[in-house]
Amino acid sequence: MTQERPYAQTLTRLREAGLRPTRQRLALGRMLFEGGDRHVTAEALHEEAQKAGVSVSLATVYNTLHQFTEADLLREVVVDSSRTYFDTNIDDHHHFFIENDGALMDIAGDEITIANLPKAPDGTDIARVDVIVRLHSRPRS
């Protein structure tokens, strides 16, 4: 048990990010940050909240995910042109993406080595390098 006061912890995170700890943000924050790395879509998180009996509008879920991202509590992952994923792991790392079922999995930053990266074109700076390993799941035999 490394987390003894999870509520307080999320509360602190929000405060540090300059976000008022509202009922909605606390609830979403706890769902996201307690219990390890997660990859969620707005729809999925909204549904999860509903099921947990937390009443939050979809608009608020979107707002919150963006505010958290802005505050570096989350990171956006672009792997699918039809929906946006948010990742609770904000360390440098990459992803496996199973195209069949939309599942995302982290690949630790040091598990992949990228060498010979060409330098950025004039007038631009590298903001980030994303590696996405696209997978197809084999049907179970």
Place this chain on the structure above:
Amino acid sequence: MTQERPYAQTLTRLREAGLRPTRQRLALGRMLFEGGDRHVTAEALHEEAQKAGVSVSLATVYNTLHQFTEADLLREVVVDSSRTYFDTNIDDHHHFFIENDGALMDIAGDEITIANLPKAPDGTDIARVDVIVRLHSRPRS
């Protein structure tokens, strides 16, 4: 001049892909495949066609881009969650993406070395590895 009968060339490509060479597909095919590597969105290609005096509906542009992709004449590039890009370069390669203006540029496959790629999780196969180097363009001084 390496292309002397571009019309015929596109025609052949379509035939080989099992797609009837209709006026629309020929026109779009020529816009895409003559004149080097291109990155287009459906909207942009549609507009380009209109300006060139080629009458094609947006629905057909979408259909065609997907059929071409299906036939391995194009490749879809996922870099922006708000629109889909199609790339005429179907070789193994990666991308620079300038987030400010939505510009995409190829990085030849052999210009980047990826080492220590972890093996795909059980039950899955690697379909492709995409590297996206996200750039921010510095404002001109």
Place this chain on the structure above:
DNA sequence: TCAATAGTTTAGAGCGATTCTAAAGTTAAG
């Protein structure tokens, strides 16, 4: 403790990209 104020949430309208539908138009084959 209680306003006043600033920041939040929300329902529902709005939007932009993409897909669907089904009717009209084309191409390929014989």
Place this chain on the structure above:
DNA sequence: CTTAACTTTAGAATCGCTCTAAACTATTGA
């Protein structure tokens, strides 16, 4: 030419997401 199979198209529909403006809530300071 006919016919059958395939294509195109306009417009409606859908989907994920954002916007708006009104209702709510946290914070601040008297």
